[in-house]
Amino acid sequence: xxxxxxxxxxxxxxxxxxxxxxxxxxxxxxxxxxxxxxxxxxxxxxxxxxxxxxxxxxxxxxxxxxxxxxxxxxxxxxxxxxxxxxxxxxxxxxxxxx
Numbered sequence: 001x002x003x004x005x006x007x008x009x010x011x012x013x014x015x016x017x018x019x020x021x022x023x024x025x026x027x028x029x030x031x032x033x034x035x036x037x038x039x040x041x042x043x044x045x046x047x048x049x050x051x052x053x054x055x056x057x058x059x060x061x062x063x064x065x066x067x068x069x070x071x072x073x074x075x076x077x078x079x080x081x082x083x084x085x086x087x088x089x090x091x092x093x094x095x096x097x098x
Contacts, residue, residue: 001044001045002043002044002047002078002079002080002081003044003079003080003081004040004041004043004044004081004083005080005081005082005083006082006083007082007083007084007085009084009085009096010083010084010085010086013085013086013087014033014036014037014086017029017032017033017036017069017086017088018030018032018033032067035066035067036066036069036071036086039064039066039071040064040071040073040083042064043064043073043081044081047062047075047078047081048062048075049064050062050063050064050071050073051063051064053072053097055094055097056097059074060074060075061073061074061075061084061097062075065089068088068089068090069086069087069088069089070086070087070088070089070091070093071083071085071086071087072084072085072087072093072097084096084097085097
Protein backbone atom coordinates (compact mmCIF):
# COMPACT_ATOMS: atom_id res chain seq x y z
CA UNK A 1 0.00 0.00 0.00
CA UNK A 2 1.40 3.37 -1.04
CA UNK A 3 1.85 6.31 1.30
CA UNK A 4 -0.07 9.44 0.23
CA UNK A 5 1.81 12.69 0.72
CA UNK A 6 -0.03 15.98 0.29
CA UNK A 7 2.05 18.82 -1.08
CA UNK A 8 1.59 22.23 0.48
CA UNK A 9 -0.15 23.41 -2.70
CA UNK A 10 -2.61 20.50 -2.61
CA UNK A 11 -3.45 21.20 1.03
CA UNK A 12 -4.00 24.89 0.25
CA UNK A 13 -6.19 24.01 -2.75
CA UNK A 14 -8.42 21.84 -0.60
CA UNK A 15 -8.68 24.54 2.07
CA UNK A 16 -9.63 27.13 -0.56
CA UNK A 17 -12.30 24.85 -2.00
CA UNK A 18 -13.75 24.38 1.47
CA UNK A 19 -13.72 28.11 2.23
CA UNK A 20 -15.37 29.01 -1.09
CA UNK A 21 -18.20 26.48 -0.77
CA UNK A 22 -18.68 27.12 2.95
CA UNK A 23 -19.66 30.74 2.25
CA UNK A 24 -22.99 29.42 0.96
CA UNK A 25 -23.23 26.01 2.59
CA UNK A 26 -20.94 24.74 5.33
CA UNK A 27 -22.40 21.25 5.11
CA UNK A 28 -21.87 21.09 1.34
CA UNK A 29 -18.27 22.22 1.85
CA UNK A 30 -17.66 19.37 4.26
CA UNK A 31 -19.28 16.88 1.88
CA UNK A 32 -17.17 18.00 -1.09
CA UNK A 33 -13.89 18.01 0.83
CA UNK A 34 -14.68 14.62 2.37
CA UNK A 35 -15.55 13.21 -1.05
CA UNK A 36 -12.29 14.48 -2.54
CA UNK A 37 -10.31 13.05 0.37
CA UNK A 38 -12.03 9.65 0.08
CA UNK A 39 -11.47 9.53 -3.69
CA UNK A 40 -7.76 10.15 -3.14
CA UNK A 41 -7.61 7.28 -0.65
CA UNK A 42 -8.27 4.89 -3.56
CA UNK A 43 -4.74 5.65 -4.77
CA UNK A 44 -3.25 3.73 -1.83
CA UNK A 45 -4.38 0.45 -3.34
CA UNK A 46 -4.72 1.49 -6.99
CA UNK A 47 -2.07 4.13 -7.78
CA UNK A 48 -2.48 3.90 -11.55
CA UNK A 49 -6.25 4.25 -11.59
CA UNK A 50 -5.98 7.80 -12.92
CA UNK A 51 -5.28 8.74 -16.51
CA UNK A 52 -1.77 9.79 -17.48
CA UNK A 53 -1.15 13.54 -17.61
CA UNK A 54 0.76 13.70 -20.90
CA UNK A 55 1.96 17.31 -20.89
CA UNK A 56 4.51 15.99 -18.37
CA UNK A 57 6.55 13.09 -19.74
CA UNK A 58 9.66 13.01 -17.54
CA UNK A 59 7.70 11.85 -14.46
CA UNK A 60 4.65 9.68 -13.94
CA UNK A 61 2.00 12.30 -13.27
CA UNK A 62 -1.59 11.10 -13.40
CA UNK A 63 -4.94 12.58 -12.48
CA UNK A 64 -8.22 11.38 -11.08
CA UNK A 65 -11.54 13.17 -11.18
CA UNK A 66 -14.04 13.94 -8.48
CA UNK A 67 -17.11 15.83 -9.59
CA UNK A 68 -15.87 19.06 -11.17
CA UNK A 69 -12.37 18.65 -9.74
CA UNK A 70 -9.15 17.35 -11.24
CA UNK A 71 -6.65 15.86 -8.82
CA UNK A 72 -3.15 15.47 -10.27
CA UNK A 73 -0.67 13.24 -8.47
CA UNK A 74 2.88 12.02 -8.92
CA UNK A 75 3.83 8.39 -8.55
CA UNK A 76 7.29 8.71 -7.00
CA UNK A 77 7.61 4.93 -6.60
CA UNK A 78 5.40 2.00 -5.57
CA UNK A 79 5.46 3.19 -1.96
CA UNK A 80 4.96 6.95 -2.34
CA UNK A 81 2.38 9.09 -4.12
CA UNK A 82 2.39 12.88 -3.93
CA UNK A 83 -0.89 14.76 -4.31
CA UNK A 84 0.00 17.82 -6.40
CA UNK A 85 -3.21 19.81 -6.17
CA UNK A 86 -6.98 19.87 -6.43
CA UNK A 87 -8.24 22.04 -9.28
CA UNK A 88 -11.66 22.96 -10.57
CA UNK A 89 -12.13 21.54 -14.06
CA UNK A 90 -12.47 25.04 -15.55
CA UNK A 91 -8.97 25.99 -14.40
CA UNK A 92 -5.91 25.74 -16.63
CA UNK A 93 -3.83 23.37 -14.50
CA UNK A 94 -0.98 23.32 -17.02
CA UNK A 95 0.38 26.53 -15.56
CA UNK A 96 0.49 24.98 -12.09
CA UNK A 97 2.04 21.65 -12.97
CA UNK A 98 4.89 22.49 -15.31
